[in-house]
């Protein structure tokens with residue numbers, strides 16, 4: 001049997017995060033291929049009810065300490081290193097999230113194991129091949145971990161979370177590990193703006209970019225989104241102008257969305273934007289510039305003025321709905 005695979009389970013305010021299930025699903029496939037046990041570790045307080053939801057793992061280790069609820073990368077990495085040595089772990093999966101990305105890189109340095117970031121696909125054919133998304137999706141690099149050992153950060157949304165959910169009751173083991181003092185302390189969690197819609201859950205998104213030209217014109221897009229039964233989201237310049245709240249930003253420093261329809265209005269298609277919406281089922285772009293990069297990836301393109309097209313389209317849809 002090979003060395004164990006360990007998933008660093010993420011949780012927030014009493015809930016297991018979806019990325020944890022995605023990692024458990026990916027880890028389970030690897031465990032089968034490598035004939036290795038699959039472990040999960042939970043750091044923080046009140047962990048028993050959380051552990052009960054990690055039935056996809058063969059064993060769940062609990063390190064109870066309130067200081068670990070949002071531990072610094074250094075503190076968490078020190079614990080993981082100790083756990084790896086104690087339990088013969090060769091491969092660690094962490095979330096490609098704000099919480100865990102730093103932990104993965106520090107752990108890699110401290111253990112001397114390679115770190116594969118932004119991993120979207122993993123396969124095993126005698127060596128472990130991880131496909132890493134670089135430069136906002138412009139490059140996909142296949143990285144081989146020849147001995148199957150390393151630290152991998154899993155790109156959110158790349159592996160199905162359902163595969164890591166199980167009703168089984170896992171074996172849980174409480175560990176007493178020393179928690180190192182940290183120079184970085186978690187002070188408080190700042191809630192995102194409340195009352196706004198969740199753009200990651202919309203089937204239809206009307207996305208506005210700098211080409212929308214003014215805040216007043218965002219209302220045109222709102223009208224179209226309403227007619228289509230969707231919501232409005234935006235590229236970063238629109239958010240930076242304060243025309244829409246941050247919760248509506250799509251892209252590298254915003255949300256990743258996968259709607260059935262993504263209608264991009266006056267968006268050039270910079271890699272940082274593309275990264276957040278490339279998984280949309282149908283992308284239709286409207287842009288005055290025929291050379292805009294968004295047309296390279298969109299399924300359909302309209303070379304024209306969004307400010308003319310949008311009200312006309314909203315009217316047509318409303319008329320059609322009225323007639324129906």
Ligand SMILES: Cc1cc2nc3c(=O)[nH]c(=O)nc-3n(C[C@H](O)[C@H](O)[C@H](O)COP(=O)(O)OP(=O)(O)OC[C@H]3O[C@@H](n4cnc5c(N)ncnc54)[C@H](O)[C@@H]3O)c2cc1C
Pocket residue numbers: 208209210211212234235236237238249250251252253254255265266267268269270271272273276286287288289292304305306307
């Ligand atoms: C570290 C980092 C993180 C970033 N994160 C993000 C992110 O999360 N999300 C994001 O979006 N960007 C992000 N960016 C910014 C990104 O690089 C681009 O600058 C940004 O996406 C451009 O937004 P845009 O397409 O709206 O504007 P522009 O690039 O200015 O494009 C506007 C487009 O509108 C077209 N246009 C103008 N008038 C009309 C009209 N009347 N009708 C139709 N088309 C018209 C123009 O031809 C042009 O193509 C990030 C950048 C960095 C460096």
